[in-house]
Amino acid sequence: MGDSANQATAAAADGGVRAGGGDGDTGAPVPRHGRAALLRLATWFEAAESDTAHELFTAAFGAHPARHLGGTGEDAVAATTSWWDAPLARTAALRLAGALPAAPVPDHGDQQARLRDAAESSAHWRRTAAQELRRVLAEPTGDDARPHLSGLALDVLMELLTAALGAGDATLSPVCAGDLELGIRLHVRSVPDARIILRGADGDLTLEGLRMQVTAYAVETGTDDAADGACDRGVPEPEAAARLVRQA
Incomplete structure (x- = not known):
């Protein structure tokens, strides 16, 4: 050749x-x-x-015809036979590859358990913070309120206050925001001479011109808002009435 x-x-x-x-x-x-x-x-x-x-x-x-491996004497394959048409060669390497066990599926059970425990722990502490807000702010705040809140309770309160002030103009009508999972609702109304000083381990937060009350989620009217009807949860207004000041 x-x-x-x-x-x-x-x-x-x-x-x-x-x-x-x-x-x-x-x-x-x-x-x-x-x-x-x-x-x-x-x-x-x-x-x-x-x-x-x-x-x-x-x-x-240098493309010479292939030399085929395997087969018995009766099944000899001619050297000129294309690899495409020739039978599969039964080699030790093929038998070994076929005998290898499949790789085990990784078990992520421990990781899932840790994530589940972390989520349950976070939900537990948020529910505890919501209960604290229900207890401390069960009645409308006065003209110079100074409630003391834990860090988690203050975080939940700030979430609700941000949502409430974004729902409407508190100077025109009472606004509110609730959390169905926590089962609470924050009611906010504008009172020019009122002031709230939220005291916590990280410092004091002063809210001027506001009164607040925390009720059950199903309650859509605060004690001070009975004459005004349900609180405003509509389209956000460009500006909020309250002025937030962080004090050392």
Whole structure:
């Protein structure tokens, strides 16, 4: 096979290369590498017959027929048989790969348990903070209220206060915001001379011009708001009436 392929290569080259190794037209050296060599090889392929082209390809790229593994003596496969048509070779490597056990599925049970415990703990402390707000702010705050709240209770109160002041203009009508999961609702109304100083471990928070009350979630009217009807939970107004000042 190698001799015939080399002969085919030589025969194809004879059409364009002189015996001295130069180009047939100009006498320039024949390129053996790079783009020019591939273009010359493509020219030989185009001019060659089918059988000659196969031999030329084998000689140029060293693509000799495959040698098949496995099989019994009666099932011998010819060396010229394509890998595409030949039966699968039964090798030790294939048997070993098929015998390997599947990788176990990672168990994320511990991670899920930790996340679940953290979520339950957070929900528990938020419910505790909501109960504290219900107890401390069960009645409307006066003109100079100074309730003491824990850090978690103050955080929950700030969430509700932000939502309430964003629901409408407290100077026009009472506003409110609730948390169904915690079961509480914050009622806010504007009273120009009122002041609330929320005292906590991190400092005091002063709210001027407001009165607040925390009720059950289902209650939509605070004690001071009975004459005004349900609180406003509508479209937010551009500005809120209250002025929040953090004091050291």
